[in-house]
Amino acid sequence: MRQLFLLLASVLLSGAGLLAHGEPPAAKQETDELQKFFQIYRYLNRFYVDEVDAGPLIEGAVEGMLERLDPHSAYISADEMQSVDASFDGGFSGIGVEFNILRDTVIVVNTIVGGPAERVGVLPNDRIVRIDTLDAVGLTRSDVPRYLRGKRGSRVAVDVVRHGEPAPLHFVIERDRIPLNTIDAAYKVDDGIGYIKVNRFGRTTMNEFREAYAKLGRPRQLLLDLRGNGGGLLEQAVEMAGFFLPRGAVIVSTEGRAVAERSYSAPADGEGLDCKLAVLIDERSASASEIVAGAVQDWDCGVVVGRPSFGKGLVQRQVRLDDGSAVRVTVARYHTPSGRMIQRPYQNGQRRRYYMDHLRRYDDAVRDSLDAGTPVFRTLRTGRPVHGGGGIRPDVLAEADTTGYSAYYGALVRRGVFSDFAVAYLEKERSRLEKEYPAEELFLENYCPDDALLRGLAAAGEERGVPFDEAGFAASAARIRVQLKALTAQRLFGTGAYYRVVNGAAADHSAYAQALELLRHWEELAVPILEEND
Numbered sequence: 001m002r003q004l005f006l007l008l009a010s011v012l013l014s015g016a017g018l019l020a021h022g023e024p025p026a027a028k029q030e031t032d033e034l035q036k037f038f039q040i041y042r043y044l045n046r047f048y049v050d051e052v053d054a055g056p057l058i059e060g061a062v063e064g065m066l067e068r069l070d071p072h073s074a075y076i077s078a079d080e081m082q083s084v085d086a087s088f089d090g091g092f093s094g095i096g097v098e099f100n101i102l103r104d105t106v107i108v109v110n111t112i113v114g115g116p117a118e119r120v121g122v123l124p125n126d127r128i129v130r131i132d133t134l135d136a137v138g139l140t141r142s143d144v145p146r147y148l149r150g151k152r153g154s155r156v157a158v159d160v161v162r163h164g165e166p167a168p169l170h171f172v173i174e175r176d177r178i179p180l181n182t183i184d185a186a187y188k189v190d191d192g193i194g195y196i197k198v199n200r201f202g203r204t205t206m207n208e209f210r211e212a213y214a215k216l217g218r219p220r221q222l223l224l225d226l227r228g229n230g231g232g233l234l235e236q237a238v239e240m241a242g243f244f245l246p247r248g249a250v251i252v253s254t255e256g257r258a259v260a261e262r263s264y265s266a267p268a269d270g271e272g273l274d275c276k277l278a279v280l281i282d283e284r285s286a287s288a289s290e291i292v293a294g295a296v297q298d299w300d301c302g303v304v305v306g307r308p309s310f311g312k313g314l315v316q317r318q319v320r321l322d323d324g325s326a327v328r329v330t331v332a333r334y335h336t337p338s339g340r341m342i343q344r345p346y347q348n349g350q351r352r353r354y355y356m357d358h359l360r361r362y363d364d365a366v367r368d369s370l371d372a373g374t375p376v377f378r379t380l381r382t383g384r385p386v387h388g389g390g391g392i393r394p395d396v397l398a399e400a401d402t403t404g405y406s407a408y409y410g411a412l413v414r415r416g417v418f419s420d421f422a423v424a425y426l427e428k429e430r431s432r433l434e435k436e437y438p439a440e441e442l443f444l445e446n447y448c449p450d451d452a453l454l455r456g457l458a459a460a461g462e463e464r465g466v467p468f469d470e471a472g473f474a475a476s477a478a479r480i481r482v483q484l485k486a487l488t489a490q491r492l493f494g495t496g497a498y499y500r501v502v503n504g505a506a507a508d509h510s511a512y513a514q515a516l517e518l519l520r521h522w523e524e525l526a527v528p529i530l531e532e533n534d
Contacts, residue, residue, distance in 0.1 A: 041054075044057070067349065069330070071350075072312060072316060072328070074327075074328050075325065075328075076325060076326045076327070081325060092149055093149060093177055094148050095117045095156065096111060096117045097112070098111075098112075099144060100419065100423045101141050101144075104138050105128075106127065106129075106139060106144055107423055108122060108124055108125065115178060117173055120173055122158070122160065125162075125430060126162050127160060128158055128159070131147045154174070155172055155175070156172075156173055156175065157171070157172050157173075158171045180202070181204075181495075182199055182232075183198055184496065185225075185495060185496035185498075186212035188219070189223065192219065192519075194219035196216075196222065198224070198226055199229055200230060201229070201236040201288040201289075202232055203236070205232070206240060209243070210271075213271075220276060221522070222272065224277060224280070224292075225280045225512075226280060227281060229285050230284060230285075230287065234288060237287075238251050241266070242270050244301050245266040246269050246270070248265055249265060251265060251337065252264050253335045253337075254335070256331045258331065278303050278515040278519050279293050279305065281305075281394060282400075283310060284310060285310060285392075286311070287310075287313070287342075290392050294337070294342060294392050295337055300382050303396060303526050303530065304392060305398055305514055307397070307400065307511070308394065311391030313333055313343035314330040315330065315333065315334060317329055336392075337380055341390065342391065342392070345389075374388050374390075375388040383533045384530070395530075396514055396515075396529065398511035399509070403479065404475060404478050406469070408475075409479060415465065416464070417460055417466060418483055418487060421457050422484065422488060422491060424460075425488070433447075433492060444497070447488070448485065449485055454473075457480065457484065482502065
């Protein structure tokens with residue numbers, strides 16, 4: 001944080017130098033304001049009753065400045081930047097385990113195939129009790145990565161307790177690069193339709209996407225799921241939209257006060273140019289996801305299904321500071337090919353109101369009034385109307401699938417009962433399940449959580465402070481069964497299996513089901529939507 005203070009001081013001093021050469025009024029005001037900041041800090045440091053820790057003071061000042069601006073300009077600490085970098089880079093260096101905390105103990109949920117931990121013999125359900133010389137019992141979920149991750153090629157000693165072994169097992173593991181996949185699932189719904197779920201846009205996204213698309217046999221009908229995708233790297237979003245567009249098609253453009261306007265176009269005909277495409281979005285789809293959905297919609301090359309997106313269309317420039325922290329400052333706004341601004345309206349410094357307004361947009365009456373008051377644009381191929389005013393409004397609106405949802409079910413989810421119960425269940429039953437269901441397809445077709453398992457979940461909920469609600473339990477029994485099956489499938493076969501279970505159980509009115517119906521009856525259902533121009 002000292003580096004940030006010195007940076008501000010250097011700006012101040014350079015500004016003072018400009019004053020001597022006839023500084024214009026605006027620049028003088030800027031220098032005077034910086035001088036005020038410097039004087040206050042110096043005064044506190046010299047006279048305040050207690051010793052002053054400069055770090056929190058400067059960080060608080062920076063955060064305070066940014067909070068007065070738009071909702072997405074932000075300060076990111078050095079520790080937070082490590083996670084951000086790993087997310088964008090598509091990986092980090094570690095031992096390759098998925099873990100959970102159960103009763104203050106670190107439990108290995110799964111090991112990454114071919115990863116360092118698997119290579120030395122660490123197994124799912126192992127309990128990590130020591131990391132190097134540190135007692136691992138009692139570590140929090142956020143503590144564990146700090147001790148297991150490290151420089152590639154470095155070593156970490158891990159002691160684990162394993163059922164059936166009389167004493168802890170000692171492993172020395174050499175850290176290696178661990179991929180963070182940005183595609184959660186890719187599978188064939190049937191012979192003609194492929195499904196790909198993208199969780200964010202990182203540096204490896206389009207490599208992963210092309211590999212998944214090829215493994216699916218380059219399907220001519222694709223369901224691209226961007227629900228819950230909060231965005232990521234612009235170039236990856238541009239490349240994904242370009243996958244479905246002809247050469248020269250504008251994908252997104254940017255405009256700002258201090259940066260040159262710029263547009264991004266497809267450099268060549270996309271590999272999926274002839275693909276019948278349905279894109280799923282919801283209220284958590286933002287930024288890069290909205291760029292893709294907006295380009296698909298504006299060029300009439302696919303149908304967008306789901307709920308209105310978040311409306312985050314601000315271009316941010318990230319400035320890395322010497323201590324590893326960073327500042328993200330908004331410099332421009334995104335526009336879709338038809339000219340719609342992706343960013344929804346906001347007032348500087350009103351962050352709470354901004355996020356509350358986002359929730360209000362999904363009230364039917366509010367949404368209808370918003371739609372009535374927003375500007376109308378025309379798509380670029382058929383000239384059909386699409387709404388502006390922020391975010392992407394789907395061509396086919398699908399309400400959230402709340403089938404079987406109850407207050408009791410929601411309490412179980414919020415208290416983390418499902419996840420912890422699934423970990424405990426697999427700890428006891430993994431060997432039996434792996435023998436009984438050696439293949440994913442066999443599990444998906446034949447496994448069903450029984451009533452005893454549901455009662456066990458309810459009992460676990462009571463232990464976690466969720467009182468049993470007989471009516472809520474009865475109303476949500478089918479949904480609870482699906483969630484338990486999905487979590488079990490995830491831990492046995494990977495994240496893709498989770499989505500196969502959840503999507504396969506989706507109600508007929510869900511976004512997933514409606515998108516499939518459009519793809520299966522493209523000429524009768526999708527084409528009229530894409531050619532509507534009234």
